Amino acid sequence: MSTTPAPAAPPKMPGPRSGAKTLAVTSGKGGVGKTFVTANLAAALAARGQKVLVLDADLGLANLDVVLNLHPKLTLHDVFTEKATLEQAILPAPGGFSVLLAGSGMVEYSRLTPEVRDKLLNIVEIVKPRFDWVLLDTGAGISDVVLFAVSLATDVLVVATPEPTSLTDAYATIKVLATQQDRRHVGLVVNQASRAGEGKLICGQLQQVLQRFVGPAPGQSFKLELWGEVKVDPTVRQAVLKRQLMLEHYPGCDAAQAIKALAAKLLS
Ligand SMILES: Nc1ncnc2c1ncn2[C@@H]1O[C@H](COP(=O)(O)OP(=O)(O)OP(=O)(O)O)[C@@H](O)[C@H]1O
Ligand SMILES: [Mg+2]
Secondary structure (H helix, E strand, O other), X not given: OOOOOOOOOOOOOOOOOXXXXXXXXXXXXXXXXXXXXXXXXXXXXXXXXXXXXXXXXOOEEOOHHHHHOOOOOOOHHHHHOOOOOHHHHEEEEOOOEEEEOOOEOXXXXXXXXXXXXXXXXXXXXXXXXXXXXXXEEEEEOOOHHHHHHHHOOOEEEEEEOOOHHHHHHHHHHHHHHHHHOOOOEEEEEEEEEOOOOHHHHHHHHHHHHHHHHOOOOOOOOOEEEEEEXXXXXXXXXXXXXXXXXXXXXXXXXXXXXXXXXXXXXXXX
């Protein structure tokens, strides 16, 4: 009697590659959909053959584990405190990508100490050569921890909803990224849009204000580029409530299509 061997699980820490693209997913206002976008984008990139690591860089208030229904025994905290190696703490996630989760409720990560800085920087440097993409799911706002996490990535994706409060905060975040981190190119995803075309409209409005007030040096321009528009979709909430990865369980829904289009854009 012959038995079919089980397919090999994807390596948690693949072998050396040519060097990952690093992308920080951030926002001005909290709760706008960063973790939802990051996790599903990771799955969409993985479905296109990319080796992806998501690093939960929302240190202290991490909740990527909740969205992915993972119950990690080892987290970034254990790597920081040298109780675990990176190989032990990097876990396979549903959707075919890898995750490095952070613990929640740890007050020591609410401030950016030189130690946290060095350790996070070191971890990103170690994982970069092993993946095609390293996505950093950061916290919201312009605290030094969030800005430092963003600074570790070459590219930044700002998530905003069409609400005026979210847009004001997105503007403030982008302004800080342009002035403090000298970023001249930032990607925007308008999430929870109520109609098609709202993303383009919002991106245009933000770009206009930024161009006027960020005050780039002569000869330099600032570009906010619309990378995606995800409409309000009840499936997103349903997936979160069931702790299911939307892209895996509802691949045909509107929001899943929008995330797949975002992945295609990033790969083009
Ligand atoms: N396109 C969408 N349609 C409907 N609901 C959405 C959509 N995107 C996000 N949501 C809802 O918003 C909630 C918050 O999303 P998420 O946790 O990804 O935000 P966040 O920006 O990571 O928050 P935090 O700032 O706390 O880290 C989700 O649990 C989901 O219910
Ligand atoms: Mg989040």
